[in-house]
Amino acid sequence: MTESTGDTVATISEFLDRHRDEIVADWSAATFFRAAGSTAEDTAADAAEVLGGVRRAIEHGEQDDPTAESFAALRGLLSAFTVPSQDQYFVSQAAVRMSRLKEPVLRLWQAEHSGDTGLLVEGVVLLSTAVSTLRLVLLDVALRSVLDTITSQREQLTELSTPVIKLWDGVLAIPLIGTLDSMRSQVATESLLQAILDQQAKVAILDITGVPTVDTMVAQHLLKTAMAARLMGADCVISGIRPQIAHTMVQLGIDLGEVATRARLADALAYALGRVGLAVAAPSDAAPAAPPSR
């Protein structure tokens, strides 16, 4: 069996070499390469390279492995590939166009080997596996381009959602919004600590009004942030704990320990001002609250 497969591979390899120009001409005319390449020569060169890849893949017995080195040429060709967000069938249509590449090769193969059924079938299986793998490569590339988009958007979201606000001299607030996963809370912690260092802030307010749910994970992140701020010499206050969240936290047995908590951001600000030795007074008082010195 292995012997005959080896023979078949050699025959296919020789067959692809011999009919190289015919297949390239057929492939260049196919919609897929017309779409990918720009000029006629480019298209032919691209098609020849992909065909070479198919031949190498069959020779190395890796015709069903989309990660194989042999398909690198196709991956390179597809790297400029971007999935338009409007067209939801774009990838599958490209895959269909690509599967039409199979037909010219198989037609030639059949014309040449119709006498020997065994060789014919084996060759058809190998060739069509190899060309089908091209579609898998296409899907992989398309998927990766989509994943890249998601990753970069996630990064943008992380940057957008963690602003550190200076409320007063020595008082910082970080309004946490949305679901806090490990990465987002790490970024939030880092930017808060950096702001504490830069502005020499005495008190930092972690406002969780915009956090929909607090589970043990989120509580752990909040505690870690508060602890790290304390190690640097700043106090942390957690504010914006809604009644339902307080309820859930107690039921989960979450203990925020020595970290101060306040119901609203306003309460936390009053507490923070007290910690830096300031108080807010009505203007009718003899000594109105001084504006921040800077």
Place this chain on the structure above:
Amino acid sequence: MSEVPVVDLGGVLLVSIQEELLDASVATLQQDLAQRVIDTGARGILIDISVVDVVDSFLARALHEIAAITSLLAARTVVVGMRPAVAITLVELGLTLPGLGTALSVGDGLRLLGDTGPGGPATAELP
């Protein structure tokens, strides 16, 4: 092996840790500090680690021991100027240094120890 500089700010000893501490230098520092506290009657110790990039469990324990030793001699220890990355690492390691005072800067540390003397910065006065 270089010695860790200890500066007397009049009632408060300022210790600047510049580089990684080895076992021997920690032991020397602890004895030296205890002696200096007795000699000067200092009521506080500021340990400035603002130039330290890496605080491992060894240094954390050393800081703890210094705090314990000096508190026996009625002097309070405050760690000053810890970097954000160091603080995050310590919390991840679970080393939250309970019992140790912390401050953002030497000025804040002095204020925490109740010092508003000539060494204290002008911002000590709040509006």
